Amino acid sequence: MSAAPSRLKQAHTPSGGSEGHAVPSVGAAVSLLDIRNLCAAYDGAEVLHGVNLQVDEGSFVAVIGANTAGKSTLLRSISGLLPRTKGQILFRGENLLELPAHQIPQRGIAHVPEGRHVFPAMTVEENLWLGGYHRRSQMSDLRHTMAQVLTQFPRLAERRRQLAGTLSGGEQQMVAIGRALMGKPGLLLLDEPSHGLAPKVVQELHDALVAIHRSGVTTLLVEQNTKLALSVASHAFVLQGGEVVLQGASSTLLGDSRIREAYLGI
DSSP states (O other): OTTHHHHHHTTOOTTOSTTOOOOOOSTTSOEEEEEEEEEEEETTEEEEEEEEEEEETTOEEEEEOOTTSSHHHHHHHHTTOOSSEEEEEEETTEEGGGSOGGGHHHHTEEEEOTTOOOOTTSBHHHHHHHHTGGGTTOHHHHHHHHHHHHHHOHHHHHTTTSBGGGSOHHHHHHHHHHHHHTTOOSEEEEESTTTTOOHHHHHHHHHHHHHHHHTTOEEEEEESOHHHHHHHOSEEEEEETTEEEEEEEHHHHHTOHHHHHHHSOO
16 A cells, blocks of 8 residues: 555646646536645645646546545535635635635535534434524425435434434434435535445445435545445546545546555455
8 A cells, every 4th residue: 555656646647736727627517616726734734735626517526545645634625624725616616715614505515524423412303404504594495305315314214313322323324414415515525434334334325325416416525445436436536645646537447457456455
């Protein structure tokens, strides 16, 4: 694994770097999210170095890479949770870096953080309602969304009165994703949703993510499980050392010997 950075950097595409040139859009669709020359830091230590990345309307895009690649930092930057950022994060043409974090969900972005972070002392249903808090003035539409979420995750319908803290890890992940969907997002951000889940539950997650995307939700998935990520996304970016070093169609990357050796152990 330690030799992977040098192998992938040799395959570096003209998609990133410090010059601030945007990556060509995936396909011919309109970019919903356009990240340009993004730099992000924690306590003065820069983690992202001039990242350029696009997510087109209606697409399913994955970002893969090792634990220290900066994947979670990328999503936290989009959600406004990381104040030390520079560059541009354009969502429908508006620079999110100029907005306070609490206004970003109102723009149509929902973030499912790594580790699920459900409210354990609240019921499943109460957790879900919180995801639609910024839509509370549209109760009729919100109830319709609740019905859709419970249809998408029948197990949550069965456990809607149960405390979220008593659920299994897979069920809590369903709550976290359902809570995000309650916001009726134009862009769904998923951070390592398969982390800590049993293989059978990962397959259920795979099917759920495919169904959510097919329902019309544009999705940006950050995932260390490369096989899962490339099986659900149509396009992927490889993040390494805080830089985009490779991008392409998921099917192409899945067959790339460098990806297979570095991230799939093949």
